[in-house]
Amino acid sequence: MIVRLIKFEQVHKTLGQTRVLGDFSFSAGKNKIFCIIGPSGCGKTTILQLLSGLEQPDAGRITGLAGLRVSYVFQEPRLLPWKTVAGNLDFALQDVVSPAEKQELIKSYLSTMGLYEYRDSYPKALSGGMKQRLAICRAFAFPHDLLLLDEPFKSLDMPLRLGLVRHVVKMWQAAPRTIVFVTHDIMEALLLGQRIMVLSARPTEILETIDLDLPHEQRNVGEEPLTSLYTKMLAMLETENKKYYPGL
Numbered sequence: 001m002i003v004r005l006i007k008f009e010q011v012h013k014t015l016g017q018t019r020v021l022g023d024f025s026f027s028a029g030k031n032k033i034f035c036i037i038g039p040s041g042c043g044k045t046t047i048l049q050l051l052s053g054l055e056q057p058d059a060g061r062i063t064g065l066a067g068l069r070v071s072y073v074f075q076e077p078r079l080l081p082w083k084t085v086a087g088n089l090d091f092a093l094q095d096v097v098s099p100a101e102k103q104e105l106i107k108s109y110l111s112t113m114g115l116y117e118y119r120d121s122y123p124k125a126l127s128g129g130m131k132q133r134l135a136i137c138r139a140f141a142f143p144h145d146l147l148l149l150d151e152p153f154k155s156l157d158m159p160l161r162l163g164l165v166r167h168v169v170k171m172w173q174a175a176p177r178t179i180v181f182v183t184h185d186i187m188e189a190l191l192l193g194q195r196i197m198v199l200s201a202r203p204t205e206i207l208e209t210i211d212l213d214l215p216h217e218q219r220n221v222g223e224e225p226l227t228s229l230y231t232k233m234l235a236m237l238e239t240e241n242k243k244y245y246p247g248l
């Protein structure tokens, strides 16, 4: 049987004293781009950790992950400080691609992200945004079936974010793989997601699942249907935020 979905089925997860997910279910299509958006602390990173296998559910099931190679961009870059920029990629790719292919991949990804001239620098000499770009390079270059992205572009300026969103789309179009993308940026979700899950504040519920079939080429900032969806999602998220910050 071909499994076409990654599924959370009645998943429960408590971290410390915090009940993060209770009886939580959703599905993400294989080789589709699935976006998760919701207020801070509602459990988005926890969902990625469960998908990556770094955390296990307390109860319930997660299915559709068997045999998938996972690549993960964390919120913080998690680079190896004792390795150079090129060395960080080299280390991640050792044993997974041939040496000749590896050099090509490193050059191509570092050039795309504007980091090639820094290939011999160490992470401490990079700005926060450059470190994050290097972490993104590493995850993209690593062969994967499931790409987990946790607010990957948050430390980057808007034009670069939009460029990277387009790059993710191009990469996905060239080789469709499952992408789970966590963001606080509604427009990023609308430009990328084929399914967008909007979460509430804790106790976490799915406020809405938006299936967006529109081809990526037809998604433009400032045009319909993105503007209407943006307004609707912003209203939902503002309502949720008021639960945390009633004075705002």
Ligand SMILES: Nc1ncnc2c1ncn2[C@@H]1O[C@H](COP(=O)(O)OP(=O)(O)OP(=O)(O)O)[C@@H](O)[C@H]1O
Binding pocket: 015, 016, 017, 018, 020, 038, 039, 040, 041, 042, 043, 044, 045, 046, 047
């Ligand atoms: N290791 C931990 N021990 C205890 N509580 C934790 C732990 N990790 C996360 N939490 C709590 O679980 C809840 C969900 O955290 P999570 O990081 O999944 O939220 P998030 O939606 O990704 O937040 P943000 O948007 O701010 O990154 C938060 O209330 C957080 O304080």
